[in-house]
Structure formats: C-alpha cells, structure tokens
Amino acid sequence: MSNETFQTIITASVGLAILSMIVQGLVVVALFRTGRSIAAKVGPILARSKALLAVEADAIRRLEIVIDKTLRCADILERVTPRARILAARVDAVAMGATQLGVRATELERSCELVETSIHFMALDTRPRVVAVAAEGSALIGSASTQLRRVSGVFRDAIMHYTHLREVVKSI
Secondary structure, eight states, rough: OOOHHHHHHHHHHHHHHHHHHHHHHHHHHHHHHHHHHHHHHHHHHHHHHHHHHHHHHHHHHHHHHHHHHHHHHHHHHHHHHHHHHHHHHHHHHHHHHHHHHHHHHHHHHHHHHHHHHHHHHHHHHHHHHHHHHHHHHHHHHHHHHHHHHHHHHHHHHHHHHHHHHHHHHHHH
C-alpha cells in the first residue's frame, strides 16, 4: 500500500468520523428537543399525579379515621346488643297491638266508605235545591242593587234640590 493511498484512506476515515460526529450532534439536538416536548406534555400529568397523590394521602388519612370510629362503634354495639334484644321483644308486643289496631282501622275505613256513599246520595238529592236557592239569592241581590241605585238617585236629587233651595233662599 502506498503512502498516498494510506493518506487518502486516513483522510476519508477522518471525514467519516467528522460526519458521524455531526450526525451524532444532530441526533443529540433532536433528542433534546424531543425530551423538552415530552417534558412539556408530561409536566401537567406529573402535576396532576402529585395532586392525586395528595388526595389519596388525604383519603388514606380519612380512611384511618373511619376505621378508628368503626372500632369504637363496634365496642359500643357490643354493649348495646343485650338492650337491643329487650327492645326487640317490646317491639314484637307493640307489633301485635298494631295488628289489632289495623283490624279496627279496617272496620273504621269501611264505616267511612259507607258514610261517604250516604253523603254522595244526599248531595245528589240536595244539589237541585241548592242551585234553586242560589238562583233566587242572585235575583234578590240584583233587585237590591237596582233599588240601591234608585235610592241613591233619589238622595242625589234631594241634595241637589236642597242645595238649589239654599241658593234661592240666600239670593232673596
């Protein structure tokens, strides 16, 4: 291999190395830009994830409080259970009494239905009479209103004559 060939190969190798470094630099710049755009897109997601983690921590704290209160309630229920059994026996007695009252209420309901039916028939019988009385009352009110207008006209005329007579007497 001659010296010129060797120099050409080395020059080409250096050129390829420079070209590969330029390509690597461009790839690094592209990766940097891609990383920035991904960071811009992932930033809100991370912020929201932090908020969700904060909410989850708060939920866990509340859950611990609920568990503590549940344990307290369990202790109270253990003490209340015997009293609840006594109360259940009393409720059974009241339920039996309520059943008896239910039978009486059914009888009362039937009586009310009978009264309602009789009132309906009475209304059918008295409705024409009520309509006739209402018509007569309306006629009486109309007649009274006509008479009131006449009387007020007579009073108005009398006051006008009185006023006129006073003026005539004053002028004499």
